[in-house]
Amino acid sequence: MEHSLLLRLVIRLGLVLALVCAGLVWLFNNTLDEVGDRAQDEMLRRQAAELLSYLQIDRDREASFTVPRDVARVYRDRDSGYVFVLHDGQGNIVARSHPLAVAMLRPGLVAVPQSTYLDTRDTDGKAAGIYMLVRPVPTPRGMRYLTVGQARTIDDVLMEAAGRDATRHLLMWLVPAFGLVLVTVGMSVSESLRPLRRLSAEVKAVGPHNPERQLTAAQVPSEVQPLVEAVNGLLAQLSQALAAQQQLSADTAHQLKTPLAIMQARLESLKSFNGRDDLLADVRRMNRLVTQMLQYAQLMQTDIDLEPVNLTELAREVMARMIPLGHGRKVKLAFEAPELPVMVKAAPLLAAEAIQNLIDNAIQHSPAGKAVEVAIGLDGTVEIADKGPGVPATERDRIFSRFWQGEGRNEKYGSGSGLGLAIVAEIMRQHGGKVKVAERKGGGSVFTLSFCLNGR
Amino acid sequence: MKILVIEDEKALAGLIEQTLQKSGYGVTLAGSVAEAREKLAQPFEAIISDRRLPDGDGLDLVAELRAANNATPVLMLTAMGLPQERVKGLDAGADDYLPKPFSLYELQARLRALLRRSGGPQGVKLASGNVTLDTLHGTVQVDGKTVPMGKRELSLLTELMRRAGQVVSKDVLEHGAPSGGRNALEVALHRLRKNLADHGADIEIATVRGVGYWIVDENAAPAAQ
Known part of the structure; x- marks a missing residue:
């Protein structure tokens, strides 16, 4: 999962977008604050400028204000929020809007910056922020300082709430917009990768039976195109090599048949001599091996056509062929099938070959006097049970590979070539079915062929 | 030949x-x-x-x-x-x-x-064990002595002897005689076996349940490859 291109891209892009989002919100908030502060400063400056325009120096050379009546009313009204104090910087008050102003502006009566906002307590103890500004006022009696203030009013609170609303609005747009970006990127990446998924399905479908298959380059992103071409080149080479190999083994097997046939015929037409029967058995074994090699090579080169087949009838025909063989080895064959026909999808000749190989195998491994039981199941299975030595659990998977022979079994059952079960497995693979082997209760083994039921 | x-x-x-x-x-x-x-x-x-x-x-x-x-x-x-x-x-x-x-x-x-x-019009003489059958004249002999035989039994024996050593399916055997009930084939085969045994024939008509019948012939080559 950590190697998923899509996941990596979405996570990284998500992180970047979250950062951008946070940055934007921060910047927006900051800008809002700054605009507010600047407006406040401007208001304070105007307040100070207006007050200073009413400044007079009285007879004892002290500064005082002569304020028009309407302005004075505003300053007298405690609830207006406008206050001022004129002081000498040492704590001595020269003039003030009203007595409470001193308390409200107390922090601004010593060294105070150009303009600031302070959280102070109101007279009734409630939190009441105040903006203030200090202006130096030169007088004949020395430097005086005018500290003007504007308490935070309901308008300020509303303004701040509006700011927060604006931020929330911004987020409400930003988050879905970025989500949309993420989804779009994810979807287009996923879409561009879809041909890759199809490609891997195509690669999986290539096997020894169809190595000539090529991958389709259509719709594949151009970045991946060279890989597809390289794989196709490789497939073509492998296919050629495999075809040559298969042709070689088919040709070899084919070429071996006639000399072997001659050898067998010569031996058979000779008068009996010591060891002739052993030689004949050897030649027959070679014949069998060569036949199976040819069969296997041909099987790997063919594509099969499936048609509806009555499994019971098919197995019955094979039984009829195999019974005389069993009789010759003193092995009885028993057949069990349901009353109803069992219709499966099969290539009849190859399916019959698979059944025949397994019955043959069972006969070869059955002790004389024991029976081989063949049973058809309604689920499209053929079971072939023998009372031979059985297949050890550890070998059950391997017996279907080429040239497997159980340890120590060669001596006893010399006729096996090791290809018979591989042929069965290949036939079943081509049928989309399977073959498995299990232990038979009371000794021996049960081979089961499973075909696909027709109409499923 | x-x-x-x-x-x-x-x-x-x-x-x-x-x-x-x-x-x-x-x-x-x-x-x-x-x-x-x-x-x-x-x-x-x-x-x-x-x-x-x-x-x-x-x-x-x-x-x-x-x-x-x-x-x-x-x-x-x-x-x-x-x-x-x-x-x-x-x-x-x-x-x-x-x-x-x-x-x-x-x-x-x-x-x-x-x-x-492929007997053809001139017919062939079939032999299994000590039993011989002349397809042209429809006669059966055991050790050279003629065995009287019904038409149904004769046709069954002919089919089986033509394919001696191979299992013949029920379908093939029933093909010759579509009439008769479910067990008609078994009844006819029982009669045939008894008739042959009574006359000292040494061939065995074996039943393979669910598959068919055959004359067991030790010398015949298996048909399967």
């Missing part, structure tokens, strides 16, 4: 010739399709032919014969392994198919079966 053997592999052709001659057949050899065509100017009882010949496919020759209404039974020899190939041969008109490499014993057994099956 004259047999035409078409095989380009000289050593193999020679061995087949020797073996068949020992068994009392008259053998004519041909090494190519062209040579076989020449030899076929005269009639043969059976033809044994290879498939891959220097100047063509033995199967084409069979198709030619069949097109010319020549019904001489043909046994194909071939090195092709897969069952499809065998069926192709049978479809082309060959009567039987023996994959190479084969046993000379099996070749002879197949040839016997082939000749047995």
